[in-house]
Amino acid sequence: MESVLARMKNNQVKPDLITYNLLIDSYGKKQQFDKMEQVFKSLLSSKEKPSLPTFNSMILNYGKARLKDKAENVFQNMTDMGYTPSFVTHESLIYMYGLCACVSKAVEVFDGLIESKVPIKVSTLNAMLDVYCLNGLPHEADSLFTKARSIKIFPDASTYKLLYKAYTKANSKELLDKLLKHMDKDGVIPNKRFFLDALGVIGSSKENLGSANAGTVSNSPQKFAKTQLET
Template structure:
């Protein structure tokens, strides 16, 4: 099949290997004239704004380490259910699920509090996302003890909560049990959200038979599939590399006369790209370009990254040129995709040049971009250069995170670099970085693969020290 043809840019646009980036432009706010909203709409907008502003104030107060209950009591005359509902969302985003329970207990002591399914549904959802399945189940039991009757939304939250547990096979059995119970319970009949949650989960688990069963059940019900139904299942199959199954869902989607949206195009492009079926990926891109939808940065980033993984440097650079020709400003993901691509292609100097240009541009650089550059050094056997960049990271206002330490730890252990490993461990101790068991399990895997290759030739050279250290950490 034919590949994508891109127009040749003028000499002022990103010649390779040297890349020149356009200045980052702040787009002014567009001012448009609209008809005056009704008085009711204005009042609703005002109420929503005031609610959100109060929640932002409460979140700031709580994040400043002021006792939660003290903050809530200070604003007790203003805080109501709608504020707590938004507060659950904000606290959940920052992994503060224990504080969500504190807010809930505080709510229950207020005169205005009335037991409500919506509150329980939101809390169950938050607990599930944080892997607190027992607490989610406890909330479900307490809800029924207070006299609330479960409804579809509560069961949907409960199913989602179970699907966040580590034991996926057990979670799927539980989820299916709740699904069957919903079908025989008044006020709890499965809706399209229920089907979408389950279909996606079973697609991710590669359970084709169960996906087909759910689709058949959906066809026989009064519920109609929507774009999220098909996108969720195709994404689940695509991420598992099950292209044939993904394409069968696409056919089903078209037979239901559901039009492809931007998410559909992007997940197809990404799925084909990961399987290196570039003819199909390019054909989807052409269809996207001819449709009412338009490519987005994630579209180009995915293509750059997947071409890079296949060591197709010229094609990746060609996509980047086309992206800039169309007026898109590269994001940090674009930069990282290019850096990663250069690393895989062995073009370390190109990656270094791009990274240095980002530093010189004074644009805030994310730690993930630093990690991408460190990874380029490590996969090309340049551990000393990686250590040098890591050492000067803070001086250029990039602060390493847990992923940084994990990446370097694995690279140094794999390379049997005792000196760099000792230096890194001292820095971790200095920065109060306390690794968990997963950290050392991953490192032990890297050491194991390295020692298998090196054989017994390294016996007695000290290379076993990292392995002994990891094993000690795992046993404690």
């Protein structure tokens, strides 16, 4: 990537915003943050101007590396430069806080969107639900799911998939049964892939279930999912 950028400069071809954004995102995904920051500085010193995707990418990639302060600094710089956050920006912030185990901060961002009265996309709801799922808070996820309809945010397939994984991982048959009733009421029919994804989560967390559950497999959500899959 560096050689391509150097060659462009040697050939007097000026990188455009797309090129800068691709480099920033690529370095960020590889967690090569020194290089990412160098490219961002080059962008600022060029005739091009950063776009919202520039900042969103940096926030998200810092979040994946649990670098909360750096992600917050990017957001602060963005607003100081006069940019208005998009729904993707807010989702990036929410998910970043979830990855950094700062659930209250994620809630603060989400609640701020609700109070602002702007239409909230289901993808933003899913980002907040994912925060609860990542941090082992299935009951909080269930409460938000119940509240969502009252604020006119309606679930999609990703919503149900997130919750199903969270509830099976938490080994909560009560929440799982409640979710399946919601799905039935909404006319959502789980397919084989849906259950396979959930079973994958169950398999990865099997060691954490403990020997105490060994005699109650028939009553567990895992068994229920397996039965549904085979029918």
